[in-house]
Amino acid sequence: MAITTPGTGVFSEGRAKLSAKTFRTDKWWIQPFITVVVLFSFIVYATFRAFENGKYFAAPLISPFYSPCLSKACANGAVSFVGTPFGIYHVLGMTVSPSLFILIFPLAFRMTCYYYRKAYYRSFWMSPPACAVAEPHAKYTGETRAPLILQNGHRYAFYAGLVFNVFLTIDAIDAFKNEKGQWGHMSVGTLVLLANATFLWLYSASCHTCRHTVGGRLRNFSQHPIRYKIWTWVSILNHKHQNFAWISLFGVALCDLYVRQVSGHSIRNLYFF
Amino acid sequence: MARKINLRIWRGNSTDGALQDVTVDAMEGEVILDVIHRVQAEQMNDLAVRWNCKAGKCGSCSMEINGKPRLACMTRVSTFEDGETVTITPLRAFPVIKDLVTDVSFNYKKAMQIPAFQPPADLKPGQARMQQIDVERSQEFRKCIECFLCQDACHVIRDHEENKKSFAGPRFFIRIAELDMHPLDVIRNRKQTAQEEHGLGMCNITKCCTEVCPEHIKITDNAIIPMKERVVDVKYDPLRWLGSVIRKRDGIL
Numbered sequence: 001m002a003i004t005t006p007g008t009g010v011f012s013e014g015r016a017k018l019s020a021k022t023f024r025t026d027k028w029w030i031q032p033f034i035t036v037v038v039l040f041s042f043i044v045y046a047t048f049r050a051f052e053n054g055k056y057f058a059a060p061l062i063s064p065f066y067s068p069c070l071s072k073a074c075a076n077g078a079v080s081f082v083g084t085p086f087g088i089y090h091v092l093g094m095t096v097s098p099s100l101f102i103l104i105f106p107l108a109f110r111m112t113c114y115y116y117r118k119a120y121y122r123s124f125w126m127s128p129p130a131c132a133v134a135e136p137h138a139k140y141t142g143e144t145r146a147p148l149i150l151q152n153g154h155r156y157a158f159y160a161g162l163v164f165n166v167f168l169t170i171d172a173i174d175a176f177k178n179e180k181g182q183w184g185h186m187s188v189g190t191l192v193l194l195a196n197a198t199f200l201w202l203y204s205a206s207c208h209t210c211r212h213t214v215g216g217r218l219r220n221f222s223q224h225p226i227r228y229k230i231w232t233w234v235s236i237l238n239h240k241h242q243n244f245a246w247i248s249l250f251g252v253a254l255c256d257l258y259v260r261q262v263s264g265h266s267i268r269n270l271y272f273f
Numbered sequence: 274m275a276r277k278i279n280l281r282i283w284r285g286n287s288t289d290g291a292l293q294d295v296t297v298d299a300m301e302g303e304v305i306l307d308v309i310h311r312v313q314a315e316q317m318n319d320l321a322v323r324w325n326c327k328a329g330k331c332g333s334c335s336m337e338i339n340g341k342p343r344l345a346c347m348t349r350v351s352t353f354e355d356g357e358t359v360t361i362t363p364l365r366a367f368p369v370i371k372d373l374v375t376d377v378s379f380n381y382k383k384a385m386q387i388p389a390f391q392p393p394a395d396l397k398p399g400q401a402r403m404q405q406i407d408v409e410r411s412q413e414f415r416k417c418i419e420c421f422l423c424q425d426a427c428h429v430i431r432d433h434e435e436n437k438k439s440f441a442g443p444r445f446f447i448r449i450a451e452l453d454m455h456p457l458d459v460i461r462n463r464k465q466t467a468q469e470e471h472g473l474g475m476c477n478i479t480k481c482c483t484e485v486c487p488e489h490i491k492i493t494d495n496a497i498i499p500m501k502e503r504v505v506d507v508k509y510d511p512l513r514w515l516g517s518v519i520r521k522r523d524g525i526l
């Protein structure tokens with residue numbers, strides 16, 4: 001990483017001769033610092049769980065990191081209605097985790113999300129670390145070249161995310177069964193999976209690409225009153241997109257943790273009825 | 274009731290300059306522009322500062338106050354602690370002329386590069402009609418007072434002088450968005466030129482423009498991101514491209 005040097009950026013010829021990179025007196029570094037800590041913690045936990053290849057199913061609950069479970073290596077009862085298109089593969093003597101066949105899609109959705117882009121460009125890449133705080137890079141081309149030009153594929157990751165939301169919603173509905181597969185029961189796990197699916201739908205529905213797709217791309221709202229109405233609803237959610245991004249991230253991790261604890265018999269899944 | 278406020282004001286020109294400390298009275302209810310005027314009247318008679326309306330509507334008194342791009346006339350003295358030293362510098366993204374006055378002509382040159390609104394050729398004066406819901410969308414962008422705080426905060430040009438050639442900046446992305454969303458504008462290649470000529474792809478949506486906008490325009494959410502999505506429609510989305518070929522339209526209704 002090249003460091004900003006005299007003669008570039010805020011130190012360019014003709015600009016006010018000032019030696020400091022910023023004169024901000026507030027604690028501007030707190031937000032990027034917290035973002036790094038939280039996102040890094042999530043990445044570590046998600047990576048561990050993706051490779052753990054166990055404790056992801058405790059009938060009728062399945063972890064969101066493993067749903068839909070598409071591999072023949074999936075635990076009994078964890079396989080969704082689409083079956084198991086993937087076989088059992090081994091790498092370095094270890095069975096490839098079923099999670100690795102699917103996690104790329106929700107990961108791509110979050111990686112290309114307009115909110116997360118802001119978050120990680122600021123906190124991880126420091127471009128810029130905060131407003132009016134000089135960034136440390138000597139050159140900048142934004143999202144005009146590979147690999148960042150791939151951010152333009154966000155809408156395809158969004159579509160894939162919707163498919164996953166459907167699977168996770170089905171999982172939440174399935175959680176109204178008991179351990180023997182009988183309908184008409186409800187447990188703490190049911191609430192956990194329902195909350196997770198709800199947060200993910202809110203995150204997807206508030207997405208900027210969703211807003212564009214439902215009506216934002218129109219030039220003339222007045223000729224498309226229904227799409228305009230939907231656009232106004234999505235716009236209301238869109239104001240909270242950042243909140244939904246974080247809530248759904250915590251939701252997925254906590255949902256997985258709950259299923260893991262139940263599956264590992266660390267806690268019991270309490271049934272209300 | 275008067276209180277004393279410590280200011281550290283940058284003074285100089287395009288070749289040299291330094292921060293100078295000064296202590297001045299501040300009355301209750303005053304803003305930073307008031308105390309700068311008092312400094313000018315009592316202690317630094319040749320201090321250069323650009324201002325006009327003192328009501329947050331002309332966009333003249335843009336400067337950086339404690340490192341943040343702000344309007345001096347909208348920054349209340351009461352927001353600073355007693356005994357705190359307030360650092361006041363000119364906008365750091367533009368060449369300085371003298372003291373707190375910068376040369377913002379970069380923005381006027383960029384403005385000239387954007388084709389003006391063009392109605393249909395057969396539309397006679399008095400015939401144009403727009404529904405309120407179509408007006409409202411661009412109304413937000415028309416609130417812009419051209420203070421250029423968003424341009425100053427944008428790291429694409431603030432931290433990279435060389436990008437000024439190829440990057441128009443957030444103020445002009447809202448202008449392009451306003452025109453591209455206009456039902457009667459017949460120029461259909463604004464999306465392509467936004468990306469290819471005005472550098473929309475350089476923006477990494479870190480939202481500093483939105484944070485500093487004194488008119489609270491949602492620059493990123495309502496202009497830049499919608500424009501990025503429209504650019505994807507015409508340049509990067511194979512399905513949209515296929516749809517536009519089959520249905521023989523430009524993809525935007």
